[in-house]
Amino acid sequence: MSIDTVRYRTLLLQERERVERAIETLREDHAGRMDEEVAEIGAAHDNHLADTATVTLDREIDYTLEENSGRLLVEIDAALGRIEAGTYGTCATCGGEIAAERLDAYPWASLCIADARQAERR
Ligand SMILES: [Zn+2]
Numbered sequence: 001m002s003i004d005t006v007r008y009r010t011l012l013l014q015e016r017e018r019v020e021r022a023i024e025t026l027r028e029d030h031a032g033r034m035d036e037e038v039a040e041i042g043a044a045h046d047n048h049l050a051d052t053a054t055v056t057l058d059r060e061i062d063y064t065l066e067e068n069s070g071r072l073l074v075e076i077d078a079a080l081g082r083i084e085a086g087t088y089g090t091c092a093t094c095g096g097e098i099a100a101e102r103l104d105a106y107p108w109a110s111l112c113i114a115d116a117r118q119a120e121r122r
Contacts, residue, residue, distance in 0.1 A: 003089040003103070009080065011107040016076045023069045026062055072108070079108040091115055 082088040089098050091112040098112050111119060 003097075003100075005083045005088055008088065008103060008107050009083050012076050012080055012083075015107065016073065016080075019069050019072050019076070023066055023073075026066045026069070029062065030059070075108040075110070078110065082110070093119075 079088065082090075089103060090096070091098055092110045093115040094112060096112050098109055102109050102113055109116065
């Protein structure tokens with residue numbers, strides 16, 4: 001196998017750091033916004049339903065991001081584990097090689113393009 005695992009390990013570790021920082025930023029953002037909201041509710045009471053709905057929607061989007069980031073961290077760790085195990089770059093479904101262009105774009109990919117598309121359709 002001709003996969004440069006040293007390079008991909010570096011990519012994965014960089015991505016891991018980036019995602020962790022993003023999650024931290026999101027958490028700090030939540031904390032700040034909570035305080036603002038409490039102040040707002042105290043001042044405006046219940047005739048600002050529209051504003052409240054917007055705030056709720058914003059927060060849902062953030063939670064989704066946080067959830068996705070958390071899932072990405074799990075996948076990055078799994079990929080690092082596959083590098084250690086020597087199975088990195090092998091499709092978990094068909095056992096074929098994952099294309100280098102795919103690993104460059106998604107270093108944590110565990111499926112080849114064909115199997116990833118199939119998994120999405122399920
Ligand atoms: Zn496959």
